Amino acid sequence: MAKKLIFLFFIVAIPFIIYCAGETGADILNEKTGVKPLALGEAYTSIANNLEGILYNPAGAGFIKSSELTATYLWKSYQMTVINGAYAQPVEIFFLEGTGAISFIYRTIPEISNIDADDEPVSFYDLLITATYSNNLSYFIQNESLKDIYTGLSLKFIQEQIGNNIGSTFAFDIGFIYSPADSNYKLGLSLLNAGMPIKTLRSNQEESDINYDAAPLPLTLRIGGSYVIKIDKDNATTVSLDFIQNFFESSKFAIGLEHSIINILFLRLGYNMHTDNKEPVILSAGVGVSVTTTIPVTVTGEINYVHRFFMWNGFNSPDSIDALSVVFKF
Numbered sequence: 001m002a003k004k005l006i007f008l009f010f011i012v013a014i015p016f017i018i019y020c021a022g023e024t025g026a027d028i029l030n031e032k033t034g035v036k037p038l039a040l041g042e043a044y045t046s047i048a049n050n051l052e053g054i055l056y057n058p059a060g061a062g063f064i065k066s067s068e069l070t071a072t073y074l075w076k077s078y079q080m081t082v083i084n085g086a087y088a089q090p091v092e093i094f095f096l097e098g099t100g101a102i103s104f105i106y107r108t109i110p111e112i113s114n115i116d117a118d119d120e121p122v123s124f125y126d127l128l129i130t131a132t133y134s135n136n137l138s139y140f141i142q143n144e145s146l147k148d149i150y151t152g153l154s155l156k157f158i159q160e161q162i163g164n165n166i167g168s169t170f171a172f173d174i175g176f177i178y179s180p181a182d183s184n185y186k187l188g189l190s191l192l193n194a195g196m197p198i199k200t201l202r203s204n205q206e207e208s209d210i211n212y213d214a215a216p217l218p219l220t221l222r223i224g225g226s227y228v229i230k231i232d233k234d235n236a237t238t239v240s241l242d243f244i245q246n247f248f249e250s251s252k253f254a255i256g257l258e259h260s261i262i263n264i265l266f267l268r269l270g271y272n273m274h275t276d277n278k279e280p281v282i283l284s285a286g287v288g289v290s291v292t293t294t295i296p297v298t299v300t301g302e303i304n305y306v307h308r309f310f311m312w313n314g315f316n317s318p319d320s321i322d323a324l325s326v327v328f329k330f
Contacts, residue, residue, distance in 0.1 A: 036050070067330050171196075270285075
């Protein structure tokens with residue numbers, strides 16, 4: 001059965017892979033959010049078991065068994081603002097049962113003005129809205145051997161605007177997580193950003209002539225695994241490893257390490273590198289605090305922080321990103 005699923009997965013992917021060529025559009029699809037995934041170097045394909053993970057592997061939503069709400073803010077270079085919000089809960093609608101989630105990412109920079117010209121200031125923003133559904137694979141295929149496999153599907157709407165020029169398109173993600181019962185390891189597989197090209201603003205051969213040209217989306221394959229080392233009943237260390245292939249770029253490897261102390265304090269480290277030395281090596285470190293209260297109802301609150309440091313070869317200066325998130329589970 002597992003071989004059939006993998007075969008079906010790549011049958012879906014092949015038409016999009018064949019199309020891959022040239023530069024991609026909808027850059028917001030490359031925007032990484034989720035403080036925990038960022039702190040783990042993006043090595044999150046197999047452990048995407050919360051709201052922050054649905055953009056890495058939609059199958060992870062199937063592990064959410066209660067209502068969950070999260071908000072994230074990223075501080076980036078060039079005064080760029082990135083805001084991410086998401087909500088998930090178990091659903092039972094008509095013939096569908098499982099977990100449903102919705103997420104948005106909004107990214108913008110201050111208006112760009114040319115003090116030496118009479119042109120109006122140019123505004124920029126892009127928006128990504130994602131709707132996700134996930135459940136155990138045995139719910140769809142009545143087979144006991146599939147009870148350890150979760151699957152998920154996301155539908156994405158992407159829109160970007162530069163001045164008065166707007167482009168939009170749709171895409172989808174599909175993913176699987178294999179999580180055997182009573183085991184310490186997980187395996188994950190996802191295909192992200194499969195969709196039609198987006199109409200984006202491009203310059204023509206004639207400098208004064210501006211046209212719209214279709215640019216493909218950054219189709220990405222992710223394969224990952226993770227293992228939990230249980231130190232005692234209150235402390236554990238999780239190690240995760242991902243292989244990431246954006247079909248328009250070089251391959252990436254990501255490694256993440258998380259140590260939990262009595263399920264209250266979480267210490268995280270991450271490493272992310274391209275096989276092409278033209279891209280930066282990314283180091284990340286983060287911390288999280290989780291507190292649960294039962295008065296008047298059971299609510300878990302989390303605060304997570306990450307700092308990411310980009311190291312380039314050559315003459316590029318180092319860069320960094322900071323992100324903060326709050327999570328509520330109820």
